[in-house]
Amino acid sequence: MFENNLLLKSTVVTTSLLLLSACQTEESSGAEKAENFDETTESTTNYEFDYKKISDGVTDFGVVENPNNGPDISFSLSSEINILTEEIDGEDYYFKDLNDNNNLDEFEDWRLDAETRAEALAKELSTDQIAGLMLFSSHESNQADGFTDDQKNYLENDNLRNVLHAGPSDVEDTVTWTNQMQAFVENLGSEEEPMIPVNFSSDPRSTAGETAYDAEGEISRWPSNLGMAATFNPDIMRDFSKMSSEEYRALGITMALGPQIDLATEPRWTRVDGTFGEDSKLAVNMAEAYTNESQSTFDEDGNDLGWGENSIAIMNKHFPGDGPGEGGREAHTFEGKFGIYPGDNFEEHLSIFTEGGMNLSGETEKTASIMTSYSIQVDSEGDVLLGDSPVASAYNPEVLNVLREDNNYEGIVVTDWGVTGENNNEYGEMGASFGYEGTSNEERHFAVIKAGVDMFGGNNDKLPVLAAYNMWEEAYENGELEQSANERFQESAQRIITPLFNVGIFEDPYLDLEESEEIVASNDKVEAGYQAQLDSVVMLKNKNETIKPSEDVTEYEDQTVYIPSTMHTGFEEGAMGPTEPSHGPGMDIEVAEQYFGEVITDTEIINEDGELTGFEQPNNLDNVDLVIIGMESPDNGGNFDHAGLDNDGETYYPISLQYRPYTADGDNVRRESIGGDILEDGTKENRSYYGNTSQIANEYDLDSVLNAVELAEQSEDDIPLVVAMKAKNPVIMSEFENEVDAIVTGFGVSDNALFDIILGKQEPQGLLPVQFPEDMDTVEAQLEDVGRDMNPYIDSEGNSYDFGYGLNYNGIIDDARTEKYK
Numbered sequence: 001m002f003e004n005n006l007l008l009k010s011t012v013v014t015t016s017l018l019l020l021s022a023c024q025t026e027e028s029s030g031a032e033k034a035e036n037f038d039e040t041t042e043s044t045t046n047y048e049f050d051y052k053k054i055s056d057g058v059t060d061f062g063v064v065e066n067p068n069n070g071p072d073i074s075f076s077l078s079s080e081i082n083i084l085t086e087e088i089d090g091e092d093y094y095f096k097d098l099n100d101n102n103n104l105d106e107f108e109d110w111r112l113d114a115e116t117r118a119e120a121l122a123k124e125l126s127t128d129q130i131a132g133l134m135l136f137s138s139h140e141s142n143q144a145d146g147f148t149d150d151q152k153n154y155l156e157n158d159n160l161r162n163v164l165h166a167g168p169s170d171v172e173d174t175v176t177w178t179n180q181m182q183a184f185v186e187n188l189g190s191e192e193e194p195m196i197p198v199n200f201s202s203d204p205r206s207t208a209g210e211t212a213y214d215a216e217g218e219i220s221r222w223p224s225n226l227g228m229a230a231t232f233n234p235d236i237m238r239d240f241s242k243m244s245s246e247e248y249r250a251l252g253i254t255m256a257l258g259p260q261i262d263l264a265t266e267p268r269w270t271r272v273d274g275t276f277g278e279d280s281k282l283a284v285n286m287a288e289a290y291t292n293e294s295q296s297t298f299d300e301d302g303n304d305l306g307w308g309e310n311s312i313a314i315m316n317k318h319f320p321g322d323g324p325g326e327g328g329r330e331a332h333t334f335e336g337k338f339g340i341y342p343g344d345n346f347e348e349h350l351s352i353f354t355e356g357g358m359n360l361s362g363e364t365e366k367t368a369s370i371m372t373s374y375s376i377q378v379d380s381e382g383d384v385l386l387g388d389s390p391v392a393s394a395y396n397p398e399v400l401n402v403l404r405e406d407n408n409y410e411g412i413v414v415t416d417w418g419v420t421g422e423n424n425n426e427y428g429e430m431g432a433s434f435g436y437e438g439t440s441n442e443e444r445h446f447a448v449i450k451a452g453v454d455m456f457g458g459n460n461d462k463l464p465v466l467a468a469y470n471m472w473e474e475a476y477e478n479g480e481l482e483q484s485a486n487e488r489f490q491e492s493a494q495r496i497i498t499p500l501f502n503v504g505i506f507e508d509p510y511l512d513l514e515e516s517e518e519i520v521a522s523n524d525k526v527e528a529g530y531q532a533q534l535d536s537v538v539m540l541k542n543k544n545e546t547i548k549p550s551e552d553v554t555e556y557e558d559q560t561v562y563i564p565s566t567m568h569t570g571f572e573e574g575a576m577g578p579t580e581p582s583h584g585p586g587m588d589i590e591v592a593e594q595y596f597g598e599v600i601t602d603t604e605i606i607n608e609d610g611e612l613t614g615f616e617q618p619n620n621l622d623n624v625d626l627v628i629i630g631m632e633s634p635d636n637g638g639n640f641d642h643a644g645l646d647n648d649g650e651t652y653y654p655i656s657l658q659y660r661p662y663t664a665d666g667d668n669v670r671r672e673s674i675g676g677d678i679l680e681d682g683t684k685e686n687r688s689y690y691g692n693t694s695q696i697a698n699e700y701d702l703d704s705v706l707n708a709v710e711l712a713e714q715s716e717d718d719i720p721l722v723v724a725m726k727a728k729n730p731v732i733m734s735e736f737e738n739e740v741d742a743i744v745t746g747f748g749v750s751d752n753a754l755f756d757i758i759l760g761k762q763e764p765q766g767l768l769p770v771q772f773p774e775d776m777d778t779v780e781a782q783l784e785d786v787g788r789d790m791n792p793y794i795d796s797e798g799n800s801y802d803f804g805y806g807l808n809y810n811g812i813i814d815d816a817r818t819e820k821y822k
Helices: 032-033 113-120 127-133 150-154 173-184 227-232 236-249 278-292 346-356 399-402 441-451 465-475 483-504 513-519 523-536 553-558 699-712 751-758 776-781 816-821
Strands: 014-016 051-054 061-062 071-075 083-088 091-097 160-165 200-201 253-256 313-319 338-341 371-373 374-380 412-414 537-544 558-560 565-568 582-586 598-600 604-605 612-616 624-630 721-726 742-746
Touching: 014 051, 071 091, 071 173, 083 412, 127 278, 127 465, 127 483, 173 513, 173 598, 227 236, 227 278, 236 253, 236 513, 253 483, 278 313, 278 346, 278 816, 313 412, 371 399, 371 776, 399 441, 412 483, 412 598, 441 465, 441 751, 465 483, 523 751, 565 612, 624 699, 624 751, 699 721, 721 751, 742 751
Parallel strands: 160 200, 200 253, 253 313, 313 371, 338 374, 371 412, 558 598, 558 624, 624 721, 721 742
Antiparallel strands: 014 083, 051 061, 061 071, 083 091, 537 742, 565 582, 604 612
């Protein structure tokens, strides 16, 4: 982990234990120390060495430097942790006494590799500690509230150490919160239960176009994963990985819950934007670049040093691939429980993990962790693809054997969030314990551990894990299992702890607020992220050179732009509650005002109850120079909105890629679904949506285009109409393409980036990472598990919106980036 010339076993050392006996009158238990803990009170421990004192305004901590490139040792000044000193060749080296026993134990010696230390520490942990390590917290979204009693409770009483940071990227709030939590757990170490630091994780929080928590606060902004794929340039992904890892570490985040590397072979799936597209070669290249660079630290010359202070552990998801949900339905909720393989293409989906996310180059070797999918994998006949029973991936030992046995994977396997929750297959709830409905919470935990999983996503309670331990031991004693419960739990503990040693938080978990503020959203990162946004934008249409180079976009300061408004109906009910209706201009007006002298939009029509009923367009566009219409992909709903299932909980409807209502009555629509539960009478449930009609929440996006077209036609001037498509999925363009002059598509980019491309600040160079289909008939004909198998849309200019297509100022882009994918 760190470069030094220390000889571990052959060097004669003189040990000077400077702390415990000299500074404490009697030994305190971890529980007693936690009860008396106050981060504002400085410990009475007298450290007999020089150290730097740092404060974030809430937590005071000390930092002592080790010589010869050894790690810094940081420690709370309000805890009572001992710092051991060893003299080697006349120099003092420092180590944390994690178990408060005044001895330098193997797991405390940072000179040893992470695997050796983890193996040694796992043997010293109590069963309660290991049960706590197997928990991954529910979402923590309010760092501004500080360190709460609930958090203290699960850290101390449930021994939880893996915390999901799901709040804004506010540096001060995050730094003070993480330092408080680290100081608290540092105070819990004892000889019976060694201290374990907190491993903070995060879902993706750097996407420019998002509106959820991960877009709040200061952090550099980059395209979505699909936008990264649209660059067809793994070097941009490498830059992102390096820079975002530095930002994560400055926020105390040491593990990323991503990337999502599922192969997006089903264009209707609601999570396509989180993937690297539908081509396995491109996805492998992007996954490998992301994982390698994120888990590494680099010197000033760009040399890969392996694990280090800027590394974060990666969690590739969702094994073995959650892309081929039948009809595009999402497996967070029960209507999407079946991943189907009608094209017998399971191995290609698996390859993204085994080639791009596991068989890695460089010092870091394989990814630190892998998250399982929610779904049940079935073949073209609806029969279970792996194993004998229709159960979710986390419960299926045959699925996990593909990792453990077939690919020799010894990293952490984590369930997706809520997999062990009670699942009644009812509309309005999340539940993904597919195949284990009707079992107890304890039985579900036991089954997941038996399958080969190490951690439970979204679980804060260690009691069912301890119950699973007892169930395992009973089965072992009855001869049903070959491994004892203690051996099995220590096996998971070793896997879970290894990345914590690799990233160095046992030695140096605390954050210097001033340093973090300099790192997060630094100019170089912000500029690189914005450049990546520009590089990812795909120009699909450019009739009569509507979009052309501009030496200076300030030339538009004297012009007027019309930006139509749109509305979103929301969704009445979902597993996370209703999605509220929304409305407003299709592009950010404040951003538009940075470019144009005047920005006009529609006037809202409000009824006597204060409800929006529509928009009043301008009387004419006589003084308008340009129309820019912001659109989003047809919105069928998000991960928790039961997209594809009516709120009666029984009627399935088609997920659609067009704005106007689509009735699924064509020849290619399945009358009988491939996936389906076995009913009480022994028959198979039919989840077909044949004859039913789509439900699109933002159909008005199409109205905003057509209304603008009508207005422009009434004008005496030839006013260019440009569509700025904000895409999360492929879009059927036939409903409006021939009515507009230009179309640019961004995948998770800011409105600034779209304006800059439209106004000619940079020549477009993005390429489609997914096919845009001709119509819904070709969508129905394609196979959910097979990529690039649709008829692409051909526009009024004769261009085919196929994978790898994009325009620059000279026409269709044909460069070396696409050669390997042809």
